[in-house]
Amino acid sequence: MNDYLLEILVCPKSGDKLDYSKETNELVCKTSKLAYPIRDGIPIMLVQEARALSANELKKK
Amino acid sequence: MDENSIIKSYKRVSGFYDATFGQVFRPGQKAIIKKMDCNSTDSVLEIGIGTGSSLQYYPDETKVVGIDISPDMLDVAKKRIIEDQAQNKHILLMNGEELTFADNTFDKVVGMYVVSVTQDPRKLIEEMKRVCKNDGDIYIVNHFSNESDNGLVKIFEKGLMPLSKLLGWKPYFPFAEFNKYANLNVQEMSKVNIFDYWNIIHATNDK
Numbered sequence: 001m002n003d004y005l006l007e008i009l010v011c012p013k014s015g016d017k018l019d020y021s022k023e024t025n026e027l028v029c030k031t032s033k034l035a036y037p038i039r040d041g042i043p044i045m046l047v048q049e050a051r052a053l054s055a056n057e058l059k060k061k
Numbered sequence: 062m063d064e065n066s067i068i069k070s071y072k073r074v075s076g077f078y079d080a081t082f083g084q085v086f087r088p089g090q091k092a093i094i095k096k097m098d099c100n101s102t103d104s105v106l107e108i109g110i111g112t113g114s115s116l117q118y119y120p121d122e123t124k125v126v127g128i129d130i131s132p133d134m135l136d137v138a139k140k141r142i143i144e145d146q147a148q149n150k151h152i153l154l155m156n157g158e159e160l161t162f163a164d165n166t167f168d169k170v171v172g173m174y175v176v177s178v179t180q181d182p183r184k185l186i187e188e189m190k191r192v193c194k195n196d197g198d199i200y201i202v203n204h205f206s207n208e209s210d211n212g213l214v215k216i217f218e219k220g221l222m223p224l225s226k227l228l229g230w231k232p233y234f235p236f237a238e239f240n241k242y243a244n245l246n247v248q249e250m251s252k253v254n255i256f257d258y259w260n261i262i263h264a265t266n267d268k
Binding site for chain 2 (some may be wrong): 002004005008009010011012015039040041042043044045046049
């Protein structure tokens with residue numbers, strides 16, 4: 001994930017900064033508890049395409 | 062046209078877009094990017110990046126982030142970026158009416174042929190202003206209907222009707238009405254392409 005993009009992107013739902021998860025190749029928002037997929041290198045910045053983080057994943061973060 | 066219809070339309074055309082319709086838009090892209098006069102420190106957001114055909118006109122060092130709502134168009138753009146080894150060019154799937162960038166992120170924000178396609182142009186322009194820095198620059202290339210359009214423009218517009226329908230453009234979109242809510246501080250407005258069909262607008266972002 002490109003550093004510059006990480007710096008400027010925010011979660012479409014919470015407006016907070018995102019973290020990159022190397023493990024799942026997703027952009028993660030702890031506030032909205034959503035993970036945005038990166039498909040073929042293209043971040044998908046739509047709430048309807050995001051995955052809800054599991055309780056376990058939230059504990060880890 | 063709603064978001065899903067737009068996505069479907071562009072899925073149909075993405076494979077042959079550059080060789081056909083893309084040619085109609087090319088001179089406008091080239092002209093507006095020339096006007097943007099980007100330098101190596103500029104950060105640019107391009108809304109409606111589509112197949113990424115405009116990326117070649119920006120300087121290599123300029124950071125350009127391109128967004129589009131069509132995944133099929135972005136697939137073409139992705140291939141292009143890889144082929145060109147364009148390290149400072151990035152693409153994201155995003156709705157122009159809901160930009161997922163922090164406020165005051167970009168020096169220059171450009172909307173390429175999107176304001177008359179998007180569902181809610183008011184929301185789009187508000188978002189463009191929000192993510193553009195104060196005193197930054199906003200650029201728009203689009204066709205705005207004009208009562209004083211000459212005969213050739215009207216014939217050209219008629220000729221483009223099937224394309225307009227396919228790509229979801231609003232048939233009547235005058236600038237004066239758009240700017241009632243867009244409230245752009247227009248610095249320059251010029252025309253480009255055959256019959257001066259497309260308008261290029263440069264505005265400063267006064268917040």
